[in-house]
Amino acid sequence: MFDPWTLWAALMAAASILALAMLFAWWMTPTEPALAHWAGAMAMFVLGVFCASLRGTIPDFAVVALGNSAILVAYGLIWTGMRRFDRRSTRVSYVLIGPAIFVVLCLLPPLNEAAVGRVVLMSVLIGILLVFSLEQLWRGDALASRARAAMIVILSIVLALNLFRVLVASTQIDDQNRVKLFADPTVAGLGLVALALAVFLCFSMVLMVRERSEMLYRSAAQRDELTGLFNRRGFMELSLAACLSGGPLAVMILDLDHFKRVNDRFGHLAGDRVLKMLAQVLRDNLRQTDIIGRIGGEEFAAVLPGATANVARQAAERVQKGLSEGAAQLSFGEGGAPLRCTASIGLAMASMPRGAKVTEIEARLMGLIARADAVLYEAKSGGRNRIEVATAEPAAVAP
Incomplete structure (x- = not known):
């Protein structure tokens, strides 16, 4: 059996x-600054234990101050890394607050003489930093990411072990009023557990970064580069997912009237401005869902x-009004005359069955889009700048 020092x-x-592995992950993904924080956290954990191993070589207070400060900086870097990952503002100086509190309080009685008190104080400060990290993880929608959920579980276990340490603090102190870090095999065993948790934590961190990268790639494949809206592929995928929930829904198809004239008269850059303006009008006048x-x-x-049908028509009227107002704010050409821009809109409504097969729902959705598209061209042939509604629902497709 290995002695505690060997362990x-x-x-x-x-x-x-x-x-080093976390530093390598950061080097491979330099666009993700959170990895730098987490790599620093792992390094500070090692530094903290190394400082503790210097007991007897340097003064005890220096061992206590440096070792525990490094550990607190590590937990602080985990928290700031979470904030950076979620693109929230943070300062690395925040991680120095915990160590400063620890050192100052340890200079004062009774903590300057009581090792048990220092253990409790350290556990409380670590607990606070863990709560901050867990709160940030949860705020970032933990249910949407398995890696995030795994990190919540791991940090919750660390928090529970840390609180348990408060209850058994008195058993961790030897006759010389020192923590039995390198003299008790049980404490070394807890270090082994901590290392296992750190391994799982690092894997979860890297997987979380990978999940987001994959999400960004998927999003780029689903987005129209000019307007930022979904492209046809993304629109169909999300529309099908919405239809699978069942219940009533409406499809709106919209086409700009005489858009070719804008391109021909003012150029394609002017046309792009109109398309981007319409995309913003749609965002502003339709619901987030x-x-x-x-x-x-x-x-x-x-x-x-x-x-x-009522709700859909009101939404279409808002879009037409917003388009007219938005176009009036655009000006092209030498005279800078405001642009008159209208759109024809086709609407179709249906009620999607719950629990139907995906193929059936997809067929009904395609039929609904086809009907909305058909009445859109009725609106165009009827004079443009009109809203037409398809009254009949597409027939159900046999499973």
Whole structure:
């Protein structure tokens, strides 16, 4: 059986490799600054244990202050890394607050003489930093990411172990009023548990970064580069997902009237400005739950879950009004005359069955879009700048 010193030496070596692995992950993904914080956290954990191993070589207070400060900085870096990952403002100086509190309080009685008190204080400060990290993880929508959920579980275990340490603080102190870090195999065993948790934590951190990268790639494949709306692929995927929930919904197909004239008269850059303006009008006048996409050159579509014919028509009227007002603020040409821009809109409503097969729902959605598209061209042939509604629901497709 290995003695505690051998176990701690092996643990520090393994933790050092883990810290280097996190630095390598950051080097491979320099656009993710959170990895730098987390790599620093792993390095500070190693530094904290190393400082503790210097007991007897340097004064005890220096060992206590440096070792525990490094550990607190590590937990602080985990928290600031979470904030950076969620693109929230943070300062690295925040991580020095915990160590400063610890050092100042340890200079004062009774903590300057009571090792038990220092253990309790350290556990409380670590607990606070863990709560900050957990709160940030939860705020970032933990249920949407398995890696985030795993990090919540791991940090919750660390928090529970840390609180348990408060209850058994008196058993961790030897006759010389020192923490039995390198003299008790049980404490070394806890270090092994801590290393295992750190390994899982680092894997979860890297997986969380990978999840977001994959999400960004998927999002880029689903987005129209000019307007930022969903492209046809993204629009169809999300619309199908919305339809699978069942219930009433409406489809809106919108096409700019005489858009070719804008391009021919003022150029394609002017046309791009009009398209971007219309995309913003759609965002401003439709609900956050509505799915909006650019499915063609000047053709846009929206799926309005839960919308009745009345609600859908009111939404279409808002879009037409917003388009007219937005176009009036644009000016092209030498005279800078305001642009008159209108759109024809086709609407179709249906009630999607719950629990139906995906193929059936997809067929009904495609039929609904086709009907909205058909009445859109009725609106165009009827004089443009009109809203036409398809009254009949597409027939159900046999499973």
